[in-house]
Amino acid sequence: MPARNAKQWEKVPGKLSSGEYVDSRIYSDRDIFEEEITKIFSKVWMPVCHESELPDPYSFRTMTVAREPVLVVRGADNQIRAFLNVCPHRGNMLENRPSGSFEEASPSGAPKHITCMFHAWQFDMKGNCAHISRATEGYQDRLECKDVGLRRLRCEVKYGGFVWVTLNDGIGQTVEEWAGGAFDCMQKSLDAEPLEVFHYHKAIIPCNYKLWHDTNSEFYHDYLHYHNRVTGFNDSYFARKNIGFDNGHVNVGSFEVQYDEYEGFESREELSFPHLPTNHWEMIDFFPGVNFNLRGSALRCDIMTPLGPDKVMIEFRGLGLKRDTPEERLTRQRHHNSIWGPFGRNLHEDLLAVTTQQATMSEWADKRRILHGRHELDADGDPTIHDEEGMRHFYDAWGQWMDRWPGDPDLSYEEGQKRKAA
Amino acid sequence: MSDNNIAERVRGTIYQASLCLDEARWEDWLGLCHDEFYYAIRAFSPEINVDMTYLDGKRADMVTLTEMLPKHNSDHSPLARHTVVYTVDVDEAQQTASAVSSFTVMKTELDGINSHLLAGESNVFLVGKYRDQFRIESGTPLFSERIVQLDTRRLDKGSHWPI
Numbered sequence: 001m002p003a004r005n006a007k008q009w010e011k012v013p014g015k016l017s018s019g020e021y022v023d024s025r026i027y028s029d030r031d032i033f034e035e036e037i038t039k040i041f042s043k044v045w046m047p048v049c050h051e052s053e054l055p056d057p058y059s060f061r062t063m064t065v066a067r068e069p070v071l072v073v074r075g076a077d078n079q080i081r082a083f084l085n086v087c088p089h090r091g092n093m094l095e096n097r098p099s100g101s102f103e104e105a106s107p108s109g110a111p112k113h114i115t116c117m118f119h120a121w122q123f124d125m126k127g128n129c130a131h132i133s134r135a136t137e138g139y140q141d142r143l144e145c146k147d148v149g150l151r152r153l154r155c156e157v158k159y160g161g162f163v164w165v166t167l168n169d170g171i172g173q174t175v176e177e178w179a180g181g182a183f184d185c186m187q188k189s190l191d192a193e194p195l196e197v198f199h200y201h202k203a204i205i206p207c208n209y210k211l212w213h214d215t216n217s218e219f220y221h222d223y224l225h226y227h228n229r230v231t232g233f234n235d236s237y238f239a240r241k242n243i244g245f246d247n248g249h250v251n252v253g254s255f256e257v258q259y260d261e262y263e264g265f266e267s268r269e270e271l272s273f274p275h276l277p278t279n280h281w282e283m284i285d286f287f288p289g290v291n292f293n294l295r296g297s298a299l300r301c302d303i304m305t306p307l308g309p310d311k312v313m314i315e316f317r318g319l320g321l322k323r324d325t326p327e328e329r330l331t332r333q334r335h336h337n338s339i340w341g342p343f344g345r346n347l348h349e350d351l352l353a354v355t356t357q358q359a360t361m362s363e364w365a366d367k368r369r370i371l372h373g374r375h376e377l378d379a380d381g382d383p384t385i386h387d388e389e390g391m392r393h394f395y396d397a398w399g400q401w402m403d404r405w406p407g408d409p410d411l412s413y414e415e416g417q418k419r420k421a422a
Numbered sequence: 423m424s425d426n427n428i429a430e431r432v433r434g435t436i437y438q439a440s441l442c443l444d445e446a447r448w449e450d451w452l453g454l455c456h457d458e459f460y461y462a463i464r465a466f467s468p469e470i471n472v473d474m475t476y477l478d479g480k481r482a483d484m485v486t487l488t489e490m491l492p493k494h495n496s497d498h499s500p501l502a503r504h505t506v507v508y509t510v511d512v513d514e515a516q517q518t519a520s521a522v523s524s525f526t527v528m529k530t531e532l533d534g535i536n537s538h539l540l541a542g543e544s545n546v547f548l549v550g551k552y553r554d555q556f557r558i559e560s561g562t563p564l565f566s567e568r569i570v571q572l573d574t575r576r577l578d579k580g581s582h583w584p585i
Binding site: 055227347348355 | 465468469475476493495535579580582584585
């Protein structure tokens with residue numbers, strides 16, 4: 001068909017059915033975005049940092065989950081706990097630094113305490129209030145330390161030492177239950193011995209968080225990394241399978257990368273992760289916006305913090321083994337950064353693509369259909385790497401959480417299901 | 423040749439390198455570098471308390487990297503740096519020199535987002551220091567090492583280009 005007129009453009013192309021495309025408004029509509037924060041991000045488990053970022057008792061890290069400031073601390077008992085980073089007195093942010101230690105005194109407070117600099121209220125590493133300045137003089141017996149502990153958050157350390165937090169006290173699942181088996185493909189490698197973060201950088205990208213998740217989920221975009229595609233990919237790359245798990249998580253199956261065929265790359269054979277066959281690659285797209293990517297010698301983890309319908313912060317971490325020698329660590333860094341670093345070959349291409357993708361979907365732009373209708377099966381009938389089953393699986397879970405049909409977000413999930421069945 | 427003359431030549435070489443990098447003249451830039459040149463982009467992360475190396479390689483690696491640039495999809499928005507050489511220390515006996523420069527890299531949008539709306543807009547992309555080492559050969563300074571020490575760690579799309 002030649003170029004289409006407006007009416008043709010609005011029609012579903014070809015014979016694609018409902019459930020094989022989404023409405024672009026889910027990437028640009030402010031109300032939908034606000035709903036996602038309320039209905040999804042404030043309800044689920046999210047990894048927020050790695051335990052190696054809290055190396056000693058009294059270490060802390062700060063972050064943001066579903067717009068709420070969060071403080072993660074390692075207590076004197078070595079236990080990692082999470083709290084809202086909010087003083088119960090006047091709502092001040094308790095700790096402003098990205099990381100540090102409460103072991104030393106602060107200008108306003110005692111050592112080994114979390115101190116609000118504003119009025120010097122102090123808290124211990126378990127979130128108990130330990131001191132209210134001039135408490136009796138101001139509050140008499142109307143308010144005491146026992147009344148104003150910090151807001152604790154459910155927190156688990158799981159899957160290679162990642163610190164997981166949820167704002168949802170009533171969440172019915174542990175992290176393991178929430179993962180629903182999605183980590184089975186790499187858990188043995190992650191839990192074999194302690195890991196350590198060696199790389200961190202962040203990007204604030206003018207795109208919806210789901211566009212980044214889509215890009216991590218679909219490998220049809222190997223055409224974007226054209227040079228890699230024509231030099232290093234083999235038949236087993238294209239035979240990889242997308243496997244869906246409960247709660248919208250997806251695995252992309254393993255394959256052996258021919259690094260020595262990639263121009264400008266070296267083999268990862270010398271330094272694989274424990275239990276990972278040499279040069280292999282495993283990947284988990286974790287609902288709603290996390291990616292774990294274990295590729296030979298290095299683990300990459302992307303954590304997304306949605307900032308608006310067209311803005312997302314992505315934190316990129318690279319991890320190796322805690323026991324690495326300096327030489328091994330440098331090798332892992334090189335392997336990680338040559339592809340995934342901010343000056344590496346693939347990351348820039350991926351981020352460029354999602355930026356220009358969002359540029360066509362401004363908030364008031366006409367809705368359009370964004371396709372994910374590829375069904376590319378192997379001889380056994382299983383979806384392969386160019387099948388877009390991963391995205392379809394994600395959007396089905398998204399639709400259930402949001403009670404909206406991704407292909408037409410004005411419909412409820414149930415209405416959309418009926419339309420699909422019809 | 424006096425220390426002062428060598429120091430002046432080192433300054434000139436750093437500014438020449440800045441122009442080459444601004445204009446994406448990679449071969450000319452590498453022409454200013456010794457055969458044993460080592461290049462690294464580093465930053466300290468206060469988030470994870472680690473000195474990080476974002477990119478590093480020897481001269482041959484940088485040749486490979488720059489030769490492959492046309493084979494990649496890239497943001498081609500020009501990067502222009504304002505470089506100021508702060509210190510130059512010459513060791514005449516060893517025929518070496520070291521220098522510290524401050525730089526600010528500005529990006530002028532071209533094709534990274536929506537060119538109709540944004541092309542032509544300039545923004546700060548990176549801030550940091552160049553820590554350079556030189557070998558002086560027949561009076562000519564050649565880069566033997568460049569460490570790009572970044573202060574900027576929010577790197578957004580990043581770049582395929584040497585900084």
